[in-house]
Amino acid sequence: MDVRAQISMVFHLDKCIGCHTCSIACKNIWTDRKGAEYMWWNNVETKPGTGYPTKWENQEVYKGGWEKRNGTIALKGAGKKKGLLNIFHNPNLPVIDDYYEPFTYKYLDLIESPAADDQPTARPVSLITGKPIDIKMGPNWDDDLSGTPDYARQDPNLENLSPAEQEAMFQLERMAFFYLPRICNHCLNPACVASCPSGAIYKRGEDGVVLINQQVCRAWRMCVTACPYKKSYYNWHTGKSEKCILCYPRIEAGYAPACMHSCVGRIRYLGVVLYDADLIEGAASSDTDNLVDNQLNMLLDPFDPRVIQAAKENGVADSTIKAAQYSPVYKFVKQWGLALPLHPEFRTLPMLFYVPPLLPVMASLSEQNTRQGEKMDPIAKFWPDNWLYDTSTEELWGTIDQARFPLKYMANLFAAGDEAKVKAVLKKLMAVRIHRRGVTVGDIPPEKVEQAMREAGLDADTAEEIYKLTSLAKFDERFVIPPAHREQAIEMLEFTGDTKGSVGFGFKEKPQRGL
Amino acid sequence: MNRYVLLISLVVVLPNLTSSGQTGSTDASALFQSKCGICHTVGKGRLVGPDLAGVNDRRPEEWLLKFIHSSQAMVKSGDPDAVALFEEFNKTIMPDPGISDTEIKTILQYIAENSGASGGATAYESVLADAGSEEVEHGRKLYNGNIAFANGGPSCIACHNGLSGTYFSEKSYAKDLGASFSTLGEQGVKGILENPPFPVMARAFLNKPLLPEETRALLAFLQQADPQQAAKAAVKPGSGFMLYGLLGAASLILVFSALWYSRKSKSVNHAIYKRQIRSIN
Structure with missing residues (x-):
């Protein structure tokens, strides 16, 4: 058992309102530079x-x-041979x-244009x-x-x-959508790291943040190809590739990453998980059916004395182990089984998990709504179709099966096509809602609640915990950031005054293209 | 291809080797030999250029001065006599000797004095009568620089085209010597080899003259190369080459478009962009 620590994340998609505040926060801090304008480390x-x-x-x-070949895995578009050929x-x-x-507007034209007959405009440039x-x-x-x-x-x-299923998703007035915020997944089996010919990309030992060393990067751009999430970007101005750094300077100072800190819907959770690095290869090269299970199996119980012992032997700090025990990620992913990785079939073992949206709570029933038509004026426009939204929970799981998003679609996103996994998660989410409705409104009979909880595999206490962490969680419960142990990290010994007062990334040696 | 134009691209004024302070008939003779004697004789028949015996009587002195200074300038200005001469001698350009009026007059004086002296042309005797294939091969090696000249002169190929049957004539610093024999004759080529009249060549071989046997071998090689070059010039390269080139390019395009059929060749948004209306010219 090779126990290591990884800072991992959970995004609760039911809570995302699509306001893009996270993207703007990230852009303002990190990518508001020449050559980086087109990059959205968070989008x-x-x-x-x-x-x-x-x-x-x-x-x-x-x-x-990655793609599976002869029992093992290889990079799909990069690697030694393909890299040399290309x-x-x-x-x-x-x-x-x-x-x-990327574009901006010539705002100055609005105030500096000479007097003329026409209103000046700010042209896009x-x-x-x-x-x-x-x-x-x-x-x-x-x-x-x-x-x-x-x-x-x-x-x-x-x-x-x-x-037919596809068509149903796009029917007028029945159309539904949800938001998918994305940042670098800081994978356990990162394709970008494997593809870099210069060895510029590395996964930080203490917290698993994947970083690109700007002084080693030689602009091969193999990471841009290799990352299946396209979260490595090439800066055409500096001639280096860049990616999400999980705001490590903020994390080291105990702050949540900018995107998470600014999240309006409070959908983001961050915490440490302990995992067994010996299982990486096996998990990444497992059959498509077992991908998600094997990935989740790598995450270890931070309360298990053997795990703690092994972690200590591996140099994981006590404070980090403690943070792992309080980690909201561990609860969502392992304890409650509510979060799934995005596109596990890419085999990079992403460490960003998503709680899939239960969003279409209003499922449609396929019955003709003629009664309403009878009530209306004969000349009124009336659709006698089956677009009737039903919010009742008479049939507990019928709404999930007949969801406006087919389960298959969700499964393609979060479970490598395994509908059962998504369904299990959605059932749990639904059970928590039924439970809470029983508590607060009380219009659902206790037997129904009990049946729902039983079928979802939850008990009242767990449901209450899920509800609390989902809806009421405070800042410190959503972000459990381990102390950075500056005394142990050599790179932190560099004098911060060197770059104090300058903006953004900064370079000690200015990168230039060519000779 | 009987046209043989000795194109002197770099007209450099040689430092005047014969000091202008010297006078007298021996000096005049030496001056004539160094500046004119390779191509011209006085009363011994025509070589590369015409026999100059009695030239003072045939042309006015003013004309001669101008012509000797720069024959090409006169040809270009359209002087009928100069053009006629140029045409008569296969459009062989007479290099400007770069000498002063007084020196030209000395030479003309020398020609005038010697015009009546000799009686008719003496026949030139070929030195190549018994030249064998070994001699030719030796000449080729000297030409191509496989064997260095004994006195350290640069090998011919340093400035001239290779003559060993390359398909395309490569660009060279000096004249293609392929047809030198048929244009200038053995005597003319020999004269040039023994005492180069061209400024750059004269400079190159200054104090490094060719040995007689080297001259002989080179002559043998150039004589043997001459008909080959004529035959080569008759072949028009191009049509077949162009055809094969096009066929080759077409087959390469086919192979690679098959090989890279599924390659990403344009932006995934291409279709969307294509429909958008442009407003920027």
């Missing part, structure tokens, strides 16, 4: 949708992540048009060329547009859904 996508960069989930296009031209690299061309452009795309261009053929219907997760 929020509308699902169904194609995301950012467009169709990032389609690995037939971008060749990211050394001068990497065909799977996303181009700027796959993201979007490219942040890359500086010339006027037509804005063609933005990082969340498909925001809230889950019904458009350009975006929502191109969603790679619609694979394996029947045409």
Whole structure:
């Protein structure tokens, strides 16, 4: 048993309101620099949708992540042989048009234009060329547009859904969508680290944050190809690749990362989990059916004396073990089994988990609503279709089976296609709601509540705990950040005054392209 | 291809080797030999250029001065006599000797004095009568620089084209010597080899003259190379080459488009962008 600590995250999608505050917080702190304008280390996508960069989930296009071959795994689009073959031209690299061309407006024209007959306008200019452009795309261009053929219907997760199911998702007035905030997953088996020819990317020992050493990076951009989540970005100005750093300077100081700190919906949870590094290879190369189970099996019980013993032997600090015991992530992922990894089939063992949205609580019933038509004026427009939303919980799980998002779609996102896993999570979420409704409103008979809890495998205390951590959790309960132990980390011994007063990343040696 | 133009691209004014302070008939003779004698004779028949015996009588002195200073300038200005001469001698350019009016007059004086002296042309005797293939091979090696000249002169290929049957004529610093024999004749080539009239070549071989046997071997090689070069010039390269090139390119395009059929060739947003209306010109 090789016990290590990993700072892990849970995003509760039912709570996300799609306000993009996280993206803006991240951009303001980290990527408001030349060459980084197009990067969104944190972005929020509308699902169904194609995301950012467009169709990032389609690995037939971008060749990211790992694929299983002969019982083991290999990088899909990078690695030694493929890297050498594509050394001068990497065909799977996303181009700027796959993201979007960053732009600003010439605001100064509004106040500095000479007097004329026409109102001055602020023309959009490219942040890359500086010339006027037509804005063609933005990082969340498909925001809230889950019904458009350009975006929502191109969603790679619609694979394996029947045409009827797909059509049902996009029916007018029945259309539904949810938000998927994404940051770097700080994977346990990161493809970006494996692909880097320069060895510039590493996973930090003390907390598992994946970082790119800006002084070692040689602009091969293999990480951009290899990361299946497309969360490594190439800075064309500095000639280095960059990615989410999980705000490690904030974490070291005991603050939550900027995106989590600013989250309006309080959907984000952060904490330490202990895992067994010996199991990484086995978990990453397991069969698709067992991927999620094997990944979750790697996470260890921080209360188990043997685990604690092994962790101590491995140099994990006592304070970190204590943080792991209070970790909200461990509760959501392991204790309650409510959170699942995003696209486990990429085999990178992502350490960012999502509580899938139960959002379409209002399921549709397929019955003709003729009574309403009788009541209405004969000339009134009336749809006698089955678009009747039913909020009753008469049939406890019927609503989940007939959800507006087919279970298959959710399973494609969070469980490598295994519907049972998603269903189990949704059942638990539903049971907690039924339980709380029984407590607060009291219009659900106790037998029904009990039946729901039994079928979901929960007891009243657990449901109450889930409810509290979901709805009432305070800052310190959502973010359990282990102390940074500055005295042990050599890189922290550098004098911070060197960069104090300067903005953002900063470089001690200014990176330049070419010789 | 009987046109043979000795194109002197770099007209450098050689430091005047014959000091201008010297006078007298021996000096005049030496001056004539060094500046004119390779291509011209006085009363011994035409070599590369015409026999100069009686030239003072044929042309006015003013014309001669101008012509000797720069024959090409006169040809270009359209002087009918100069053009006629140029045409008569296969458009062989007479290099500007770079000497002063007084020196030219000395030479003209020398020509005038010797014009009546000799009686008719003496036949040039070929030195290549018994040259065998070994001699030719030796010449080729000297030409190509496989064997260095004994006195340390640069090998021919340093400035001239290779003559060993390459398909394309490569660019060279000095003239292609392929047809030198048929244009200048053995005597002319021999004269140039023994005493180069061209400024750059003269400078290159200054104090490093060729040995007689080296000259002979080179002559043998150039004589043997001459008909080959003529035959080569008759072949027009191009049409077949172009065809094969196009076929090759087409097959490469086919192979790679098959190989890279599923490659990502444009942005995934291409279709969306294509529909958008442009407003920026």
